[in-house]
């Protein structure tokens with residue numbers, strides 16, 4: 053290549069042969085052209101990005117550009133044409149850019165620039181820059197060199213080579229790893245991350261999130277990263293849920309840290325994220341199970357527990373929905389307990405399915421009591437009858453597991469449906485088994501709670517609501533009545549003489565009677581009414597939403613009364629029960645549950661007082677009666693000390709001779725202000741309070757004393773009969789008390805007879821017979837009072853050491869007309885005859901009754917027909933009269 057200098061010299065040699073003027077003109081023109089060319093050439097050279105130098109064969113500088121001076125830090129004016137290479141090296145050293153010293157640099161330059169071949173090499177300057185130098189020889193000697201600052205390029209080359217090795221390294225990392233620039237573009241991405249997007253790591257470079265993710269997720273990523281780049285705050289182990297490009301939801305734990313350059317400026321970020329979906333699922337499963345167990349422990353409603361359980365398992369198994377079916381009490385039908393994700397129409401369609409050997413997966417699983425895995429509903433014969441039903445919903449496989457109690461009883465079925473034809477994996481089966489067991493615990497617990505609740509609110513014997521439920525039902529009835537202007541009738545019911553049945557026929561018979569009466573009462577009322585057993589023989593009926601009409605209430609009560617009175621068969625006995633009932637109506641007789649119950653109770657007591665087997669509507673004075681009863685009880689406690697008791701005597705007559713042979717002592721209470729009080733009014737009270745023991749003692753002493761007094765007065769000797777109450781009879785020292793009474797009075801034991809009731813004996817036959825034997829061995833006679841009412845059996849009667857049977861008044865009252873009473877009376881008489889016992893009829897008031905008794909060979913009688921109970925003087929008078937003597941003095 054010709055240099056500018058060569059052209060110049062050639063031109064000058066041509067001009068030497070031309071005429072001076074012409075030549076001068078031409079020369080000037082040529083010089084101008086050449087100068088212009090040279091300027092353009094220099095300008096061009098100055099504008100190229102590389103430094104450039106021309107050297108002649110003598111190592112002298114022909115030309116260099118500004119860039120060259122700039123690269124080496126030499127002032128441009130220092131570089132003059134004709135300078136030697138050594139001069140330039142001097143300038144270079146002065147500029148301080150050379151990394152080598154002068155001689156070394158010169159030697160290096162000369163070795164490089166010698167020869168005729170082209171060369172390229174890099175040199176590193178003192179300031180760290182890398183200069184790539186090219187050398188090209190010039191024809192005829194000399195050379196041209198080019199100089200390019202390749203520092204950045206070198207750096208990126210290093211980076212590229214580093215990146216290549218780093219890529220290999222990070223591709224081993226199973227987590228997602230990436231570097232992004234300040235614009236959130238990927239600079240580096242590892243294989244795991246790239247593979248998720250179906251790419252190679254190199255294809256990720258330069259992409260941003262919007263090119264990889266759905267817009268919403270991309271926006272989320274970008275916003276958080278830009279925030280991080282702005283604030284410089286790293287994001288550490290942030291757990292976030294994303295839906296990836298394939299539509300799969302996954303949990304990531306992400307850490308993103310800003311990247312800074314030497315100037316501490318942020319130019320990008322490095323991120324690492326781990327797919328923690330499996331761990332999250334395990335956590336969710338554990339937390340979910342803990343939550344469900346807590347729900348079970350805290351008695352959360354069963355549907356809520358089952359729904360939570362179902363949602364939990366659905367969150368663990370992809371593409372699966374399920375249901376819990378509960379087995380009805382009848383053990384034959386299935387009803388839905390929870391099916392949050394199953395198509396509602398389908399759920400309804402199979403609700404109430406009967407279990408059986410070929411009833412889809414669930415009905416069959418419950419029937420077989422083992423899991424039934426149907427992988428393809430379309431072809432499995434178990435689904436034959438249900439295929440059309442399920443088709444519209446697209447379920448193809450159904451895996452059903454019976455839910456069993458801890459004793460192995462089927463409680464329901466756990467069903468899982470998939471829209472693909474498949475069977476469960478091992479892991480899925482394990483999870484289903486485990487969840488099914490939890491469902492079993494929840495159901496069993498609910499059943500136990502229901503049972504406890506029922507037991508707490510119901511009577512175990514009759515199954516009726518108990519006192520605990522009464523308050524609730526009554527309150528609701530009152531609220532309803534208040535709102536709609538209706539009545540609530542509260543009926544207190546107490547069976548009459550129930551204790552007698554219990555005592556004489558035993559507790560089993562008593563229980564049977566209570567059950568029979570309870571179910572009859574329930575049949576008499578509407579489903580909205582409530583029949584409650586308070587305990588013992590006490591019941592309450594709450595009549596809900598009543599017409600405000602006493603007659604209608606009375607009609608219901610009469611219905612109950614009639615139903616109760618129907619005979620009940622208790623083994624070999626047929627019992628006719630009766631009840632005393634008291635009614636209080638809301639709102640007239642009370643506004644609260646307590647007041648209504650108290651007033652119905654008072655009315656019931658009134659019914660008892662009025663002879664039982666009737667019902668009474670509450671009246672305010674009943675409470676006054678209760679108050680009165682309380683006061684009377686207090687008076688009774690003092691009556692003995694105040695000597696307010698007296699005895700009347702009722703003669704007993706031999707039916708054949710007509711002679712008085714005995715007298716029954718009957719107590720009276722002569723109250724200073726209340727007057728004469730009948731025993732029926734205070735004896736039960738004395739029994740209740742235990743006062744009967746000292747009172748009975750007094751009667752015994754007084755009767756013996758009086759009898760001895762009659763004898764001492766010269767009257768024909770009589771037997772005095774003294775009633776002994778159950779409480780007295782059970783006293784341990786009864787025998788010694790009797791002995792005391794005889795000793796104190798001096799009465800011969802053969803003139804004392806004790807009357808014990810049949811029911812008293814039947815309460816505890818063994819004990820009664822033992823006590824009666826002791827009395828008999830003393831010489832005291834015993835008669836059985838109220839005979840015929842206590843259900844004593846013939847075999848038991850034979851063992852009783854008694855002298856007389858006393859036919860109860862209730863059988864004598866209608867003796868003339870009632871065939872049943874006649875049958876009982878004649879049976880008792882013939883029984884006495886067979887057992888060699890005397891029989892006395894009590895309550896005899898008419899000639900017809902006497903005629904019947906005589907005709908049936910009854911031995912004795914007592915009753916108003918002959919004499920009412922009379923004073924001791926009255927008896928004396930009677931006996932004198934019988935003797936044909938005069939009336940004794942008072």
Ligand SMILES: Nc1nc2c(ncn2[C@@H]2O[C@H](COP(=O)(O)O[C@H]3[C@@H](O)[C@H](n4cnc5c(=O)[nH]c(N)nc54)O[C@@H]3COP(=O)(O)O)[C@@H](O)[C@H]2O)c(=O)[nH]1
Nearest residue numbers: 718719731732751775776777837894895896897914915916
């Ligand atoms: N533990 C004790 N109980 C006693 C004592 N004194 C009496 N009683 C018991 O009280 C009940 C009621 O007795 P009372 O009012 O005295 O009635 C007796 C007779 O008056 C009555 N009676 C007798 N004959 C007739 C009649 O013809 N008609 C009719 N309507 N009543 C009549 O019967 C009662 C006697 O019954 P009973 O004892 O079963 O023979 C009563 O149960 C007494 O037992 C006592 O001191 N202690």
